[in-house]
Amino acid sequence: MMEHLPDKLPKLTKNQNLVMGVLSKVDHPMSAYAILDSLKGNGLRAPLQVYRALERLEMLGLVHRIECMNAFVACRHDATKDDSMVAFIICNSCGDVKEVSDNSVEVGLHNVTKKAGFILQKPTIELQGLCRSCR
Amino acid sequence: MMEHLPDKLPKLTKNQNLVMGVLSKVDHPMSAYAILDSLKGNGLRAPLQVYRALERLEMLGLVHRIECMNAFVACRHDATKDDSMVAFIICNSCGDVKEVSDNSVEVGLHNVTKKAGFILQKPTIELQGLCRSCR
DNA sequence: TTATAAATGTTATAATATTACATTTAGACT
């Protein structure tokens, strides 16, 4: 779907690196304030510093925002090889969040947007339910 | 997809009717606080009254929450005849929000969840971009 | 009637996000 990714990633700035570092070390989404807490005394003091870094990281495709959780997660799909549309599978029981991509989802959304004469810029696909081990 | 809808809608309570009344009269999503403002002096005084009504209306399938806007919109698809999965098309330019449904989207999501062994309970599909008249 | 669940009213507070403004840093270009 011709994604956001620049050909080459620019070097990250200090704050962007701090935030990316935190998100990379965990496998679940974190709220901006949780990120901030984990960086207090480590350079960051105010929410805005986190929100600004997140905004940039999201633009670069390194971080995704999970709308239904008001939280942010490091990108886990290989965006350099696979730029297809992405969905999140969110377990309501154990809280596990997985990033997945599937061509048939893309086809479906393409149908819907085409029918509406709509130019898709930013799809949000968040699937809440029960994961394999919780169901 | 075997939806949320009860066979018969229960009679709405006073607050639920007030909130539903506001959302029905407009064709765009409103924040909980915007709803509250429009009902001040009309019975409602506090945010919680609105949030509680919205929670119930959402369960009944009469209202949808738009996650990427933190806002709520009256359901516009005929839920009595069509209980297929729903997506929202959101124009970044004019702010127009349309509720649409398309079987191929449902097929796509079914593929993805099946592959993951996931039981889907609540899909969120929000497509931001440019509508026909804004593109 | 009486028990029960649902809905309501109210206050306070938590959690998430942005505005405004001053300052510093990093690159690009003489």
Added chain:
DNA sequence: AGTCTAAATGTAATATTATAACATTTATAA
């Protein structure tokens, strides 16, 4: 190196969205 400019940063204040806690009232049904 010196100068210019855009980007990033620092900080405080504030706006927006959402929930916790608790008392009371209303609807429903045994």
